[in-house]
Amino acid sequence: MTAPMLRRGPRPLPLHLSLALTRGMAALTIPPPSGEDWSNWNSGWPISKAGRAEAERIGAALAAGRHPPEAFRAAVLRRLAREDRELIAGIAAYRRHPWQREAAEVPVVWEEGGSRLLDFGGTGTPVLVVPSLVNRAQVLDLLPGHSMLRHLAARGCRVLLLDWGWPGEVERRFTLTDYIAGRLERALAAPPVAALGPVALVGYCMGGLLALAAALRRPERVRALALLATPWDFAAGGAEAAERARGLAALLPGLEPVLQATGSLPVDAIQSLFAMLDPWAIARKFRAFARLDPASPRAVQFVALEDWLNDGIPLAAPVARECLGGWYGRNEPGSGCWRVAGAVVDPAALALPTFLAIPESDRIVLPASALALAARMPAAHVHMTPAGHIGMAAGGKAEAALWSPLLRWLADL
Template sequence: MGPPRMRRGPRPLPLHLGLLGLRRWMAMAMLPLISAGASPSSRPGSPGSKPEGQGPRRVPAEAMRLAGRLAAGGHRPEDFAAAVWRGLNRADGALLAGIRAYRRHPWQREEAALPAVWTEGGSRLLDYGGGGPVVLVVPSLVNRAHILDLLPETSMLRHLAGQGLHPLLLDWGEPGEVERGFDLTDYIAGRLERALAAVGEPVVLVGYCMGGLLALGAAQRQPGRVRALALLATPWDFWAEDADRARQLGALLPGLEPLLAATGALPVDTLQALFAALDPFSIAEKYRGFARLDPGSMRARRFVALEDWLNDGIALAAPVAREVLAGWYGANTPARGEWRVAGEVVAPERLRVPGFLAIPSRDRIVPPASAMALAGRLPGALVHGAAAGHIGMVAGQGAEAALWQPLRRWLSGLGL
């Protein structure tokens, strides 16, 4: 084993540290207003104390309410302000301690020496062994494929291989010079279909997250090569939960165009910032929690493995980024029947293969309503509600019960 790899997470670090500064700035702005609201002469919306030479300052109603609660409890505003600063210092110190502990943790991932049954460009079809029906698993384009083989004890693929199946994992790899010109049609009608052809027999096609949409498009185009289709946390209606937010993501594209034109891809840190925007303060909270863990515990090792995966993302080819942001998010093309692969509309209702939809109830990346929109479009599909989050469903401590076993039972019911 070589020297420990330098960790860069949580990415993008300037964003997460900037959020700490923003929180402190908001406290600095709010605490004087609370003190002003505690003045006996203050009324909601009335002028509060002001620096010499400046006009009157309005006291927000929220500051007045908080000042009133402090007074009712017999607390002075200056004591409250001191307590706030102590709390901020503790929280920020715990975050920095968690980041240091993560970056110094000795665990390193050891890449498994798996045979590749097919390669093209930077992509490989990795063979996890086992006997029985072939299960070809398609991950997202923006994260490393090994989330499905995170740790020996947290590996969906190794579990399936031990359950009478023959799993193959499509590792998309980094987009090189050729792939940076790929659009979704190139990935689906090109690379994925050639991987299917290389297997030489019909497969159970399993798509995870964005990979589910890629698998869906390929299954429609190559029905003779797909005997069953499982879609795990796969979005379909991008406006189902918050249409305005989805359109706002689509509206980011013009501002990103100079970056896409210059690099041919949407960089990892930009993608990470978009994901962080879903719940910006949750990253800091989980690192504070990590600071309290025993570094030698299984929980700590699982945390490091998962964070290494999250922080080692893959840039998204510029044509794909345009199609995803403007089409999927901005215009909701899949749900509106306007998303096309090689000129053909992707229409799940045309599929005539058994379907399985795994929808995690605590998913913040793919809202359950977005994934559930496929339920009425895939004829006869079994809908499995998993009590887990987007990542926990496939790689969490409870993943075996949440997904792996239900998926295997469904396949057994098909005679596979």
């Protein structure tokens, strides 16, 4: 416990600690014994019908065992204290972990502003990978021996990566049209890419939407399209999913002062939005990390992924408005109203081989949202995988979950 702190995170730390505290406070609102009056109990903490039924079940079990309610409250306090200790221990262990990223240098074959085309080598099918705008691209090249890009390059693909980079003064004024019809299309036309002929365009998460729009605009430069955990219908997934989307969009007015002052949506604000999708996930995974052997491969992979998550990239203010207001608020892609450079982005109009990888346990891009895109592309090859949004691309089972199926599809081209 005396080792120096080597990193920040999880970001924003005050938010995650506050969420853990809120969960503890909620857990301390102990229900009355089974059969007692609920009318005046816990007026400040609403409880669902399912929650009330569970509380009554616990109360009945206590009464049947002749346990006083105070014993249950004491057990809850002990459990909360143990979980708090594990959370703090997990965060401290992460911050002090000695692992540091030492990736081999990758040749840069094209640059514009803060963006670069990185050449991962290989021979065979030319592949251009397009990541999201809000995270660094290194998740696809996470560790020596555990890199999707190097895996593809070693097995029959010529792999290039578009690293969007940190948005500078120019990029902070970019819209989605500027990124897609501007920078991405110029990357596709760059001499090192053009010399390879039409490429297989591979988009991850938000990058999949950018890649889809670019493929529709420049089909002569794209041989095939692979979309990995790519959203489309932001209202799909039932009433809860639609409410979640509207809730994110409703935050936009409150974010406007920051957008106007900085020209971007800061990293901590983006991380806070992601935290809203699963408020207890951060505490849960850091408690689990506290129980790992720090020298184990699993612990090293955890640290590498957390370093990537905490080293995010701000989102240009115009793009933030389009995503929160247009995608989440008005569901423009799912309703057929999303436009790039004035033209509607219509997946049904794409006459290219298409691969859609959809993680079944994705909490960031709900499977229903991605499946709605597959439904718009009748000839698409849909690959459902028992993984999460990040685990599919960089988790311990990513090779079986995504890399190998994607490689087989590329080979068939």
